[in-house]
Amino acid sequence: MNYLAHLYLGDNTDQALVGNLLGDFVKGRIDPAQWPPAMAQGILLHRLIDSFTDAHPIVIRSKSRFSSDRRRFAGIIVDVCYDHFLARHWHRFSAEPLPPFTARVYQALRHYHGYLPPRLRQIAPRMERENWLYSYRQFDTASFVLDRIAQRFKRPTPLQGAGQEAALHYEALEADFLAFFPDAICYARAKMTT
Numbered sequence: 001m002n003y004l005a006h007l008y009l010g011d012n013t014d015q016a017l018v019g020n021l022l023g024d025f026v027k028g029r030i031d032p033a034q035w036p037p038a039m040a041q042g043i044l045l046h047r048l049i050d051s052f053t054d055a056h057p058i059v060i061r062s063k064s065r066f067s068s069d070r071r072r073f074a075g076i077i078v079d080v081c082y083d084h085f086l087a088r089h090w091h092r093f094s095a096e097p098l099p100p101f102t103a104r105v106y107q108a109l110r111h112y113h114g115y116l117p118p119r120l121r122q123i124a125p126r127m128e129r130e131n132w133l134y135s136y137r138q139f140d141t142a143s144f145v146l147d148r149i150a151q152r153f154k155r156p157t158p159l160q161g162a163g164q165e166a167a168l169h170y171e172a173l174e175a176d177f178l179a180f181f182p183d184a185i186c187y188a189r190a191k192m193t194t
Contacts, residue, residue: 002079002080002082002083003021003024003083003132003133004083004086004087004133004136005049005079005082005083005086005181005184006020006021006023006024006046006049007020007021007101007105007133008086008093008094008101009045009049009184009185009188010042010045010046010188010192011038011041011042011045011192013038014104014107014108014111014112015036015037015038015039015042015108015112016038016039016041016042017042017104017105017108018039018042018108018109018112018115018116019035019038019039019040019041019042019043019045019046020042020043020045020046021042021046021105021109021120022039022042022043022046022115022116022117022120023042023043023045023046023047023050024046025116025117025119025120026043026117030043030044035115036115039112039115041192045188045191045192048187048191049184049187049188049191052184052187053079053180053184054075056180056183056184058176058179058180058183059078059176059180061176062074062078062081062082062172062173062176062177062180063075063077063078065169065172065173066162066165066166066169067165069158070158070159070162070165072158073157073158073159073162076146076149076159077146077159077162077165077166078173080142080145080146080149081142081166081173081177082173082177082180082181083136083142084136084137084138084139084141084142085173085174085177085178085181086136086177086181087133087134087136087137088136088137088174089177089178093181093185098133098134098137099134101133102131102133102134105133106124106127106128109124109127109128110124110128132145139163139167139170140163142163142166143162143163143164143166143167144163146159146160146162146163146166147159147160147161147162147163150162
């Protein structure tokens with residue numbers, strides 16, 4: 001799961017939204033004294049969802065759709081594609097339209113700016129300015145994101161141009177997402193109540 005899915009799957013409070021996003025930026029043990037409780041729970045839920053997702057047979061099937069050259073990075077490709085499908089099918093999963101949801105996320109990031117790790121603190125304003133979360137509705141954005149991720153690696157990776165290969169499997173990946181995401185919702189809700 002990528003940013004949008006983690007934001008959707010977590011609790012809906014501002015602190016929890018930030019915590020659900022922090023899971024990609026905070027590594028290691030979570031010190032409860034360092035974070036408000038809802039943020040700490042969001043970080044932990046993010047990690048649980050990542051483990052659940054990586055082991056899910058439908059996600060494994062999605063990853064297997066990519067060529068052997070890209071297989072090592074297929075998890076990243078699938079995460080980004082699944083965010084695209086969530087944005088595209090948002091109305092199926094949420095009564096709140098996507099634009100107000102993303103506006104609330106950006107507002108929460110501004111409000112809790114002091115808790116953001118340096119990398120997220122740096123990208124959060126650009127994320128809002130360019131409306132990354134809403135722009136996932138366009139598949140071109142997913143392709144662009146994959147190319148940007150590829151640039152973060154010191155050496156060239158097969159992530160560059162991965163959007164073109166994902167486009168070849170678009171319908172199959174979309175069907176995978178629509179079959180998988182209800183399981184992710186059930187899993188996340190169960191974890192939030194335990």
